[in-house]
Amino acid sequence: MAPQTTPPSSPGESAASVSDLIAAGERSISFEFFPPKDEAGERQLWTALRELEPLQPTFVSVTYGAGGSTRDRTVHITEGIAANTTLTPMAHLTCVGHSRDELRSVIGSYAAAGVRNVLALRGDPPGGPGTPWEPTPGGLTYASELVELVTSLGDFCVGAAAFPEGHREAESVEADALVMRAKQDAGARFAITELFFRVEDYFALRERCDAVGVTIPILPGIMPITSLKQVLRMTELSGREVPREVVDRVARFDGDPAAVRAEGIAIATEMCDELLAGGSPGLHFYTLNRSRATREIYAGLRSTVG
Numbered sequence: 001m002a003p004q005t006t007p008p009s010s011p012g013e014s015a016a017s018v019s020d021l022i023a024a025g026e027r028s029i030s031f032e033f034f035p036p037k038d039e040a041g042e043r044q045l046w047t048a049l050r051e052l053e054p055l056q057p058t059f060v061s062v063t064y065g066a067g068g069s070t071r072d073r074t075v076h077i078t079e080g081i082a083a084n085t086t087l088t089p090m091a092h093l094t095c096v097g098h099s100r101d102e103l104r105s106v107i108g109s110y111a112a113a114g115v116r117n118v119l120a121l122r123g124d125p126p127g128g129p130g131t132p133w134e135p136t137p138g139g140l141t142y143a144s145e146l147v148e149l150v151t152s153l154g155d156f157c158v159g160a161a162a163f164p165e166g167h168r169e170a171e172s173v174e175a176d177a178l179v180m181r182a183k184q185d186a187g188a189r190f191a192i193t194e195l196f197f198r199v200e201d202y203f204a205l206r207e208r209c210d211a212v213g214v215t216i217p218i219l220p221g222i223m224p225i226t227s228l229k230q231v232l233r234m235t236e237l238s239g240r241e242v243p244r245e246v247v248d249r250v251a252r253f254d255g256d257p258a259a260v261r262a263e264g265i266a267i268a269t270e271m272c273d274e275l276l277a278g279g280s281p282g283l284h285f286y287t288l289n290r291s292r293a294t295r296e297i298y299a300g301l302r303s304t305v306g
Contacts, residue, residue: 016088017157018117019189021058022217028058028282029298030090030192030219033289035062035073044289045077051291053085055298058282061119061192064092071106079113090159091115094123095146099138103146107153119159119192120146120183129239133169144179144186151187160188162209162218164201168239177208190216192284195223195235197246197267199274220275223286224293225250225264227257265293269300276301 022028031052036042049060062077074091081089091110098106110118122143125131135141140149143160150158160183163176170176180191196202202220209218225231225242228250235242246267253259272283285294 016117017189018059018088018090018159019157019217021088022190022219022281025058025282027276027280028217028219028284029055030057030059030061030282030284031294032061032063032221032284032286033077035065035077036289041289042077048287048289048291049081049085049087052287052294053087055295057087059088059090059117061090061092061284064094064121064123075106075109075113078110078115082114088117089115090117090119092119092121093146093150094121095135095140095143096123096126097136097139099136100140100149101138103140103149104153107150107156111154111156116155117157117159118150119161120150120188121161122146129168142179142182144182144188147183147186147188157190158188159190159192160184162191162193162205164193164196164198164205164220165240173204173208177205177212177214180209180214181212184214184216188216191218193218193221194240195221195286196240197243197271199271199278202275202280203278217281219282219284220280221284221286222268222272222297223288224268224297226261226293228254228260228264231264261293265296265300268293269297272297273302 033045033048036045060081062074062081064071064074078089078091081087093103093106107118120143125133133141140146147158147160150156160180162180166173166176167179170179183191193202193205206218223231228247232242249267250260250263253263275283287294
């Protein structure tokens with residue numbers, strides 16, 4: 001593996017722009033975490049962060065609970081990463097459950113914590129995935145509006161979500177590409193995809209975006225299957241399906257958790273190699289606040305990251 005081409009920052013330095021870091025490195029690698037619910041979960045999170053820190057990721061992101069349910073914890077964790085590690089933190093933000101004034105307040109909290117990288121998302125409808133979208137009174141309806149709001153409030157580097165299979169509410173995958181263009185026009189400087197399991201879906205997304213003038217880097221979101229039941233449940237909640245060929249490949253080891261996990265790691269590693277060989281600007285790992293699977297995939301890559 002090639003070393004990181006951009007030297008890591010010192011603890012407390014968090015002003016580095018994610019888009020600049022992506023552009024500076026040969027390939028980007030990044031990790032996503034969620035705010036823990038209790039002290040034990042926070043210990044697990046910090047263990048994973050410390051175990052992944054030596055890989056010198058381009059950035060690490062911290063998610064934002066539905067309706068702002070983890071707002072304070074998200075700010076707390078991103079502030080801690082900025083102050084106590086060499087990592088560049090990126091905080092998530094959604095339109096759900098917030099008026100414009102409340103969103104400005106959250107953005108101000110991030111700025112005060114030294115966090116200048118934000119992933120701006122519409123978020124799932126208040127009633128859950130698949131239910132009709134209802135904007136919060138005085139709030140926003142589209143992710144592009146949130147991108148524009150964040151960029152208007154200071155020197156933020158703003159990212160957006162991308163969907164290899166198209167957003168579940170989009171009229172078509174072509175219409176979804178136009179939404180991605182709108183996010184770019186509003187100020188988004190990079191994008192991260194939701195998790196997926198077919199490499200061809202990512203490259204089809206890239207082709208659709210290229211066709212409508214999207215030029216920002218789109219990082220593929222990867223989550224290794226360490227439990228088939230868990231990933232089937234997660235994709236069901238998001239309105240997706242794990243491809244039959246992937247399910248069959250993992251399900252043949254049903255009853256042997258270690259073998260299921262090993263096959264899941266192998267599938268993810270193969271995907272990552274194909275993505276990088278095909279020109280992906282990097283990889284974004286959904287870690288579920290644990291480091292082992294991600295470290296194993298990283299160690300097994302044939303392609304260069306860093």
